[in-house]
Amino acid sequence: MLNLDFTQSVFIDSNLETWQASPMSGVWRKRLAREDAEQGHATSIVKYDAGASFKSHPHPLGEEIFVLDGIFSDETGDYPAGTYIRNPEGFEHAPFSKEGCTLFVKLHQFQTEDLAQVRIDTRNTEWLPGNGNLKVMPLHQFNNEVMNESTALVFWPAGERFQSHTHFSGEEILVISGEFIDEHNRYPAGSWLRSPHLSKHNPYVEQDTLILVKIGHLPTA
Numbered sequence: 001m002l003n004l005d006f007t008q009s010v011f012i013d014s015n016l017e018t019w020q021a022s023p024m025s026g027v028w029r030k031r032l033a034r035e036d037a038e039q040g041h042a043t044s045i046v047k048y049d050a051g052a053s054f055k056s057h058p059h060p061l062g063e064e065i066f067v068l069d070g071i072f073s074d075e076t077g078d079y080p081a082g083t084y085i086r087n088p089e090g091f092e093h094a095p096f097s098k099e100g101c102t103l104f105v106k107l108h109q110f111q112t113e114d115l116a117q118v119r120i121d122t123r124n125t126e127w128l129p130g131n132g133n134l135k136v137m138p139l140h141q142f143n144n145e146v147m148n149e150s151t152a153l154v155f156w157p158a159g160e161r162f163q164s165h166t167h168f169s170g171e172e173i174l175v176i177s178g179e180f181i182d183e184h185n186r187y188p189a190g191s192w193l194r195s196p197h198l199s200k201h202n203p204y205v206e207q208d209t210l211i212l213v214k215i216g217h218l219p220t221a
Contacts, residue, residue, distance in 0.1 A: 003033040003194070004041065006170065006218050010194040011185060014045050026052030032192050035108070042107040043192070048072070053096035062110030063087040064151075066212055068176070070101025079119070084139045084151075086110075086118035104174050104212065111149070114142045122153055133157050148216040156180070156211070161204040170218025171195045178209025194218070 003010050012032050019028040026049035035041040048070070065072065065085040072079045074093040079085060081101075087093065088110060120139055130136040137153040147169065156178070173180065173193040180187040182201040187193060195201070197220045 001035055002031055004035060006194075007196050009184075009196060009199060010192075011187065012192045013188065013190060014192060015188070015190045017045075019047060022046075024052065024054050027054065033194070040108050042105070043109075044105050044107075045190075046103045046105045048095075048097035048101050048103075050100040051096075051098065052100070054094060056092050056094040058090070058092045059087050059107065060089055061108040061112070062089055062114065063091075064106040064109065066104040066174070066176075068102040068104060070097060071099055072097055072101045072103060077119070080121070080123075082121060082123040084118065084120040084122055084153075086116060086140060088115045088117055090115070091117065109217070111142055111144060111147055113144060116140070116142075127155065130154065131162065133160050134162070149214070150216055151212070151214045154211050154213050156205040156209040158205065158207045162202070164200060164202040166198055166200045167195050167215060168197065169216040169220055170197050170199070172214040172217070174212040176210040176212060178205060178207050180209055180211055181205060197221075 014030050017030040019030060022029050028047040030045040033041065033043040067079050067081050067083040069081045072095065074095040118140055122137055125137055127135040127137055135155040139153065140151040142149045175187050175189050175191040177189050180203060182203040184201060197218055
């Protein structure tokens with residue numbers, strides 16, 4: 001198992017990680033969190049070489065994808081960089097990439113009642129005003145008696161600072177561009193952060209920065 005103690009903060013600069021081969025030729029991974037070698041909870045950066053493909057397969061407890069570069073494809077369509085995808089349990093596909101692509105992928109992490117299938121091209125989706133000068137693009141939300149989960153893109157303009165705040169049920173961030181900073185560290189593009197329940201920080205940026213943020217999804221005990 002890798003980074004599955006959800007009471008601990010985790011920071012990985014994926015740029016410093018080595019690509020590892022997957023079971024399918026031409027598909028590579030940088031593991032960020034992993035329950036088992038080829039099943040269960042997993043969070044990874046995944047790279048498809050040009051022409052690489054997977055055989056048709058299901059996704060128990062779902063699959064969540066953000067396309068970082070290139071074009072990712074399956075039977076439902078072609079998804080360029082900036083596309084946010086959710087495939088719920090019960091969905092099967094045979095993904096491929098004609099020209100190659102890089103993805104941020106989370107597996108086996110949906111709530112059992114969360115069966116929404118989502119396709120959002122964030123390049124053509126409206127930004128909403130957030131706190132201060134932040135811009136927010138909501139991507140997914142799911143609430144039940146256990147979780148109040150929300151996923152969004154957040155754009156930070158250069159020089160923006162956010163007040164110190166506490167993460168109830170945790171926070172997970174992928175820095176897509178720019179550099180995210182808090183009192184603990186500096187996180188360049190490609191960084192993955194996971195902060196536990198009731199963790200706290202005071203973030204800011206010095207340059208335009210785009211992050212993918214998930215909150216409210218980690219265990220509280």
